Amino acid sequence: MAKEKMVQQITSMDEDFAKWYTDIFKKAELVEYTSVKGCMVIRPYGYAIWENIQHILDGMFKATGHENVCMPMFIPESLLQKEKDHIEGFAPEVAWVTYGGTEKLEERLCVRPTSETLFCEHYANIVHSYRDLPKLYNQWVSVVRWEKTTRPFLRSREFLWQEGHTIHATAEEAMEETERMLNVYADFCEKYLAMPVVKGRKTDSDKFAGAEITYCIEALMHDGKALQAGTSHYFGDGFAKAFEIMYTDKENKKVYPHQTSWGVTTRLIGAIIMTHGDNNGLVLPPAVAPVQAVIVPIQQFKEGVLEKANEIADTLRAAGIRVKVDDSDNSPGWKFSEYEMKGVPVRIEIGPKDIENGQCVTVMRHNRQKDFVSLDGIADTVKQKLDEVRDGLYKAALENRENRTYKCTDMDGITKALEAGDGFVKAMWCGDEACEDKVKEITGVGSRCIPFEQENLSDVCVCCGKPAKKMLYWGKAY
Amino acid sequence: MAKEKMVQQITSMDEDFAKWYTDIFKKAELVEYTSVKGCMVIRPYGYAIWENIQHILDGMFKATGHENVCMPMFIPESLLQKEKDHIEGFAPEVAWVTYGGTEKLEERLCVRPTSETLFCEHYANIVHSYRDLPKLYNQWVSVVRWEKTTRPFLRSREFLWQEGHTIHATAEEAMEETERMLNVYADFCEKYLAMPVVKGRKTDSDKFAGAEITYCIEALMHDGKALQAGTSHYFGDGFAKAFEIMYTDKENKKVYPHQTSWGVTTRLIGAIIMTHGDNNGLVLPPAVAPVQAVIVPIQQFKEGVLEKANEIADTLRAAGIRVKVDDSDNSPGWKFSEYEMKGVPVRIEIGPKDIENGQCVTVMRHNRQKDFVSLDGIADTVKQKLDEVRDGLYKAALENRENRTYKCTDMDGITKALEAGDGFVKAMWCGDEACEDKVKEITGVGSRCIPFEQENLSDVCVCCGKPAKKMLYWGKAY
Numbered sequence: 001m002a003k004e005k006m007v008q009q010i011t012s013m014d015e016d017f018a019k020w021y022t023d024i025f026k027k028a029e030l031v032e033y034t035s036v037k038g039c040m041v042i043r044p045y046g047y048a049i050w051e052n053i054q055h056i057l058d059g060m061f062k063a064t065g066h067e068n069v070c071m072p073m074f075i076p077e078s079l080l081q082k083e084k085d086h087i088e089g090f091a092p093e094v095a096w097v098t099y100g101g102t103e104k105l106e107e108r109l110c111v112r113p114t115s116e117t118l119f120c121e122h123y124a125n126i127v128h129s130y131r132d133l134p135k136l137y138n139q140w141v142s143v144v145r146w147e148k149t150t151r152p153f154l155r156s157r158e159f160l161w162q163e164g165h166t167i168h169a170t171a172e173e174a175m176e177e178t179e180r181m182l183n184v185y186a187d188f189c190e191k192y193l194a195m196p197v198v199k200g201r202k203t204d205s206d207k208f209a210g211a212e213i214t215y216c217i218e219a220l221m222h223d224g225k226a227l228q229a230g231t232s233h234y235f236g237d238g239f240a241k242a243f244e245i246m247y248t249d250k251e252n253k254k255v256y257p258h259q260t261s262w263g264v265t266t267r268l269i270g271a272i273i274m275t276h277g278d279n280n281g282l283v284l285p286p287a288v289a290p291v292q293a294v295i296v297p298i299q300q301f302k303e304g305v306l307e308k309a310n311e312i313a314d315t316l317r318a319a320g321i322r323v324k325v326d327d328s329d330n331s332p333g334w335k336f337s338e339y340e341m342k343g344v345p346v347r348i349e350i351g352p353k354d355i356e357n358g359q360c361v362t363v364m365r366h367n368r369q370k371d372f373v374s375l376d377g378i379a380d381t382v383k384q385k386l387d388e389v390r391d392g393l394y395k396a397a398l399e400n401r402e403n404r405t406y407k408c409t410d411m412d413g414i415t416k417a418l419e420a421g422d423g424f425v426k427a428m429w430c431g432d433e434a435c436e437d438k439v440k441e442i443t444g445v446g447s448r449c450i451p452f453e454q455e456n457l458s459d460v461c462v463c464c465g466k467p468a469k470k471m472l473y474w475g476k477a478y
Numbered sequence: 479m480a481k482e483k484m485v486q487q488i489t490s491m492d493e494d495f496a497k498w499y500t501d502i503f504k505k506a507e508l509v510e511y512t513s514v515k516g517c518m519v520i521r522p523y524g525y526a527i528w529e530n531i532q533h534i535l536d537g538m539f540k541a542t543g544h545e546n547v548c549m550p551m552f553i554p555e556s557l558l559q560k561e562k563d564h565i566e567g568f569a570p571e572v573a574w575v576t577y578g579g580t581e582k583l584e585e586r587l588c589v590r591p592t593s594e595t596l597f598c599e600h601y602a603n604i605v606h607s608y609r610d611l612p613k614l615y616n617q618w619v620s621v622v623r624w625e626k627t628t629r630p631f632l633r634s635r636e637f638l639w640q641e642g643h644t645i646h647a648t649a650e651e652a653m654e655e656t657e658r659m660l661n662v663y664a665d666f667c668e669k670y671l672a673m674p675v676v677k678g679r680k681t682d683s684d685k686f687a688g689a690e691i692t693y694c695i696e697a698l699m700h701d702g703k704a705l706q707a708g709t710s711h712y713f714g715d716g717f718a719k720a721f722e723i724m725y726t727d728k729e730n731k732k733v734y735p736h737q738t739s740w741g742v743t744t745r746l747i748g749a750i751i752m753t754h755g756d757n758n759g760l761v762l763p764p765a766v767a768p769v770q771a772v773i774v775p776i777q778q779f780k781e782g783v784l785e786k787a788n789e790i791a792d793t794l795r796a797a798g799i800r801v802k803v804d805d806s807d808n809s810p811g812w813k814f815s816e817y818e819m820k821g822v823p824v825r826i827e828i829g830p831k832d833i834e835n836g837q838c839v840t841v842m843r844h845n846r847q848k849d850f851v852s853l854d855g856i857a858d859t860v861k862q863k864l865d866e867v868r869d870g871l872y873k874a875a876l877e878n879r880e881n882r883t884y885k886c887t888d889m890d891g892i893t894k895a896l897e898a899g900d901g902f903v904k905a906m907w908c909g910d911e912a913c914e915d916k917v918k919e920i921t922g923v924g925s926r927c928i929p930f931e932q933e934n935l936s937d938v939c940v941c942c943g944k945p946a947k948k949m950l951y952w953g954k955a956y
Contacts, residue, residue, distance in 0.1 A: 032603060034596070035557060036587065039550035041600050044615070047546050068525050072517035072636055073551075073589075073620060074573075079513060092579045095552075097589065099574040100624035100635075109514065111551075111575065111589070118512065122519050125510060137522070141620075142551060146578035157578075158550055 010341075012279050017223045021151075024273055028282040028342050031152045038150035038157030042266070045342065048290035049269055050160060054140060056192055056287065057162065057264070060184050066136040066164060071118040073141070074109040079117045083242040086116060089209020093145045095157075111144040116210060116235075116261055119165040120243035123257075129248050130169055133257060136177075138164040153270030154227075154478050161265035167257050169249070171236065174258035178234040181262040182215040185230035192287035193268065194393035195219050195275050196401055197229055198424075198473055200449030205433050208261075212236040218448045218473060220401040221274035224422030226448050226475035229271055232262035270478070275397050276366070282343030283366050285393055286386040292322045293382050294344045296335045298351030300327060308355050312348065312378055319379035321386070340365060345389040346382055366392050409458045414443040414474070424448070424475050428468035430461035439463050445474040488819075490757050495701045499629075502751055506760040506820050509630040516628035516635030520744070523820065526768035527747055528638060532618060534670055534765065535640065535742070538662050544614040544642060549596040551619070552587040557595045561720040564594060567687020571623045573635075589622040594688060594713075594739060597643040598721035601735075608647055608727050611735060614655075616642040631748030632705075632956050639743035645735050647727070649714065652736035656712040659740040660693040663708035670765035671746065672871035673697050673753050674879055675707055676902075676951055678927030683911050686739075690714040696926045696951060698879040699752035702900030704926050704953035707749055710740035748956070753875050754844070760821030761844050763871055764864040770800045771860050772822045774813045776829030778805060786833050790826065790856055797857035799864070818843060823867040824860055844870050887936045892921040892952070902926070902953050906946035908939035917941050923952040 009027065013020040025031045030046030042050065058068070074097065081087045094110040112118065119137065127133065140162045150156050164181060168174040182199060189195045197217035207214035211233035219229045237256035240246070246254045276283040286292050293316060297309040309325050316323040324344075326335050332349070339347055349361040354372075362382070363370050366389055373381045404423030408414045414425050425445050429435060439462065440446040450470045461468045487505065491498040503509045508524030520528065536546070552575065559565045572588040590596065597615065605611065618640045628634050642659060646652040660677060667673045675695035685692035689711035697707045715734035718724070724732045754761040764770050771794060775787040787803050794801040802822075804813050810827070817825055827839040832850075840860065841848050844867055851859045882901030886892045892903050903923050907913060917940065918924040928948045939946050 032600060034550055035554055035599060036550055036552050039552055041550070041596075042548040044545035044547055047548055050548075051546065067522035068529065069522055070520040070525055070528075070620075070638065072512055072514055072519070073622070074514050074517055074636070076513055094579065095575045095587075096577040097573045098576045099586075101570045101572065103624075108577075109573075118519075121513060122510060142548075144551070146581075158552070160548065 010279060010281065013222060013277075020277075020279070021273060024277055024282055025152055030269065030282075033152075036157070038147055040152050040156060042160070045290055046269060049272070049284070049288050050266055052288040052290070053268060054162075057184075057188055058140070060188060061138050061162075061164065064136075064180060064184065066138045066166075068139060069137045070139050070141065071112070071115050071122070073112050075112055075115075075117055076107050076109055078107060079121060080110055082117060082120075083210050083239055086210035086239075090114065090145075093147065095144045095146055112141075113143055113145045114261075114263075115139070115141075115143075115163055115165065116239060117243075119261075120239050120245060120259075123167050124243050124245045127167060127245055127247050127257060130250055133247060134166055134168045134173060134177075136164075136166045138162055151270075153266055153273070159265050159267070161263050164260070164262045166260045167240075167245070168259070169247070169257060171258045174236075174260050175234055178213065178215060178232045178260045178262070181260070182217065182230070182232040185232070185262070185264060186217050189217060189219065189229055189268075190394070192285065193272060193275075194285040194390050194397065195229070195271060196394065196398045198449065198451050200451040200473065202231075202449055203433070203436060203447050203472070205436060206447065208233045210235060210238060212238065216449050218475075219271055219275060220404060220424055220475070221271070221478070222277070222400065223274070224404045224476075226424065226473075226477045227267070227271050227274070228448075228477065229268060230262070230264040233260060235259040235261070276393050277343070280337070281341035283393065284343035284345060286345045286390050289343065289345050290322065291324045291339075291342070291344050292386055293324075293346040293348055294335075294339045295323065295325045295348045295350065296332055296339075297325070297327060298332055298349055298354075302352045304355060305350065305352060309350050312350065312360065312375070315379050316382055319383065321379065321382055346385045348382070364389050364392070366396070407457055408462060410462060411439070411442055414439070414445065414462070418443065418445070422476050424473050426455065426457060426471055427462035427474060428458050428460060429470055429472045430464055430466045431469040432461070432464065432466075435461055435463035439474060443474075445476055448473040448475050448477065488757060488759065491700060491755075498755075498757070499751060502755055502760055503630050508747065508760075511630075514635070516625055518630050518634060520638070523768055524747060527750070527762070527766050528744055530766040530768070531746060532640075535662075535666055536618070538666060539616050539640075539642065542614075542658060542662065544616045544644075546617060547615045548617055548619065549590070549593050549600070551590050553590055553593075553595055554585050554587055556585060557599060558588055560595060560598075561688050561717055564688035564717075568592065568623075571625065573622045573624055590619075591621055591623045592739075592741075593617070593619075593621075593641055593643065594717060595721075597739075598717050598723060598737075601645050602721050602723045605645060605723055605725050605735060607725055611725060612644060612646045612651065612655075614642075614644045616640055629748075631744055631751070637743050637745070639741050642738070642740045644738045645718075645723070646737070647725070647735060649736045652714075652738050653712055656691065656693060656710045656738045656740070659738070660695065660708070660710040663710070663740070663742060664695050667695060667697065667707055667746075668872065670763065671750060671753075672763040672868050672875065673707070673749060674872065674876045676927065676929050677931075678929040678951065680709075680927055681911070681914060681925050681950070683914060684925065686711045688713060688716060690716065694927050696953075697749055697753060698882060698902055698953070699749070699956070700755070700878065701752070702882045702954075703956055704902065704951075705745070705749050705752065705956045706926075707746060708740070708742040711738060713737040713739070754871050755821070758815070759819035761871065762821035762823060764823045764868050767821065767823050768800065769802045769817075769820070769822050770864055771802075771824040771826055772813075772817045773801065773803045773826045773828060774810055774817075775803070775805060776810055776827055776832075780830045782833060783828065783830060787828050790828065790838065790853070793857050794860055797861065799857065799860055824863045826860070842867050842870070844874070885933075885935055886940060888940060889917070889920055892917070892923065892940070896921065896923070900954050902951050904933065904935060904949055905940035905952060906936050906938060907948055907950045908942055908944045909947040910939070910942065910944075913939055913941035917952060921952075923954055926951040926953050926955065
């Protein structure tokens with residue numbers, strides 16, 4: 001009963017994808033709105049997902065030699081203006097502090113939309129010799145961008161992220177770093193979030209304000225829209241020149257260093273929802289699930305049931321599994337639908353009969369497969385189920401992407417392909433920005449990236465018919 | 479040579495304590511100034527200390543049932559104004575955002591100086607029934623207070639902290655929570671930071687804006703000044719009434735819940751510097767030291783020395799010790815003074831002769847005690863040394879506090895006692911704010927707290943001679 005009631009409360013994703021998304025983040029208690037538009041409360045269950053993401057990524061950053069720091073949240077206007085492309089890109093969307101207490105500030109301060117300028121000011125202070133290089137820094141903070149249209153996790157005025165900022169002696173080293181961190185992001189998304197991504201490079205019209213090259217990973221959501229899941233930028237020596245950062249090299253010459261920056265945000269939680277969620281709620285990849293296995297006792301009032309449930313929990317916990325026993329007085333049916341809504345990867349049911357038979361029931365969230373398994377070796381069994389969930393999620397997401405990726409060689413082909421539903425379009429491009437604009441205007445899909453894995457679909461641009469330089473991924477984007 | 483050179487660069491703490499403090503945070507590379515007054519860059523070595531503090535405290539919070547969340551950084555002016563004592567306390571020192579991009583905001587937003595109002599708004603949304611209580615929330619963020627005089631870690635315009643915010647069905651539960659968290663802070667400071675603290679209650683003139691009761695822990699620095707190291711506030715139902723937070727109790731009546739908040743900040747790093755540091759630099763308590771043991775190879779060019787140094791490092795690392803081998807081409811003398819400056823608790827020296835004898839040299843940072851120890855069981859030996867450092871630091875800090883704590887029964891006594899140097903003054907108090915003010919005016923020391931451990935020094939107030947209610951700790955404060 002309870003179960004049906006809960007399920008009815010969620011909008012089906014086929015009916016209204018946007019409303020389905022909202023239902024999930026509300027009912028799974030990830031986020032709550034506040035009275036400031038575009039600013040959200042990340043609730044314990046949502047924040048625990050972010051903590052798991054942080055924990056894994058931070059380990060990957062440190063394993064690749066990075067150190068954490070913390071920069072101020074305020075940037076003086078004059079500092080933000082030092083690099084001209086950068087200020088042009090960000091000025092329209094920053095929040096300005098103009099008063100401290102009752103006193104008007106002499107120079108207004110923006111709340112960081114990103115921290116390149118702060119890192120540059122710092123590097124100018126501490127980088128003097130080749131011995132000071134590289135600096136491989138990262139910070140976990142929130143940033144503010146005054147967006148017009150906002151949506152929890154996907155586009156908010158304040159969001160949490162990490163921003164890596166590195167400075168190197170040579171262009172080669174900086175390029176290697178840019179690529180290395182894109183690979184870290186891609187590996188993280190695929191391995192831990194079970195989310196396949198396309199690695200590529202942004203076209204010039206779409207790169208980060210101040211960057212020479214922007215790499216990105218692009219994922220495809222359930223509804224066929226693309227989501228940029230992470231970016232890694234190569235700055236060359238542009239910021240160094242603007243901020244007069246120079247170092248003395250081994251030949252005792254003063255030269256400019258080369259920089260990078262790279263970031264992922266709480267957007268990844270939105271990506272998890274829209275990649276794996278279904279009409280029963282959230283579905284979490286085990287690596288970042290706050291609760292990996294929930295134990296629901298059946299006929300818990302009967303002697304020995306709760307004891308056994310807690311015993312199993314202890315065994316799983318000792319094996320490093322995040323586990324919860326729900327011994328509340330809600331019905332098992334209510335609990336089933338509650339933890340489906342919350343996307344707990346594995347449910348374990350244990351009742352008097354199971355105990356008699358030395359077994360329990362496991363149900364995997366993503367495909368609802370139900371198994372009777374022995375209590376002997378239960379920790380290994382559950383670990384195996386968690387791996388199965390991860391692999392099943394990845395496979396399903398990859399299938400969705402493949403089913404929704406269309407190879408097109410002319411404009412009509414794009415329009416026709418998209419009649420089946422939104423998705424990635426692969427098509428050739430001459431390299432001209434005018435063609436990017438025209439494809440978007442006519443078909444509705446913009447360029448997402450120039451993928452590293454190139455294919456030769458034809459020799460000519462899908463738009464103008466001139467010789468093609470690259471194959472692009474196109475799509476509608478979040 | 480190098481060593482002497484470095485040591486000469488630090489101002490002696492007896493000569494100029496403030497300059498000594500500045501020298502330490504600069505030369506140990508904890509912090510760097512930025513172009514925004516009162517906002518600092520926390521550098522990798524400083525931030526790693528904070529990460530260790532976070533890791534331990536976060537574990538203690540979770541072990542006591544707390545969950546992490548994340549609130550927005552902006553508070554609309556109308557929301558800040560809902561609780562009148564709170565706004566009076568904070569309005570003069572908040573930073574105001576008045577523009578988003580090029581658009582003037584309809585209502586200005588302050589950058590959170592603390593988040594009671596945001597938590598209250600959220601609780602009003604999610605707390606309806608006794609079943610929703612308690613909520614035991616915490617967040618790790620930065621806050622902004624527009625201070626006039628600033629000093630890295632001790633008083634800055636932006637600082638990092640954690641703020642716990644809890645809401646309970648009854649006053650009793652909320653009071654228990656307030657005390658529990660003060661005890662968590664005190665245990666943390668004493669056990670992990672090796673810093674003795676006095677637990678007590680603030681007088682009414684000194685409590686948090688909006689609180690009914692403020693508890694605090696107070697520590698005494700090298701120079702005899704007091705430092706408030708943490709606070710825990712009991713709000714009663716004042717905020718609940720102001721924000722109309724009500725829940726239905728078991729008897730189906732609508733009643734107000736009771737709240738608390740509690741916080742510690744990056745100030746703790748300032749406290750570590752001023753409690754343990756010496757004229758050779760920083761001295762770090764092992765539990766939060768980024769590097770617990772540094773290995774300095776002697777005659778490292780000789781065969782087998784670096785191999786052995788790395789072998790020892792592997793052994794220590796496997797035992798969970800944070801260890802670093804410095805195999806740079808700097809001289810051992812330079813390295814000795816570098817890691818003394820950085821406060822690494824234990825230094826290990828290993829050279830060809832030591833290897834021959836199956837031993838190495840350990841030097842403890844706090845007392846420079848040098849020991850020849852066997853390489854057999856080196857991990858246990860180093861762990862024992864780390865414990866010795868912690869115990870030695872605690873003992874020395876406690877001694878300093880005891881030597882600088884004066885029991886006084888009249889005003890002249892206070893003035894005379896303080897001629898020997900600043901410190902804690904214990905003296906009786908009638909409970910009248912006028913006497914607090916007068917003591918401060920005449921002797922220079924303000925009330926720090928009403929300690930939980932009371933003593934009866936006399937029956938009358940040190941100031942007015944009327945019957946005394948409590949013994950107070952008085953002191954000059956950071």
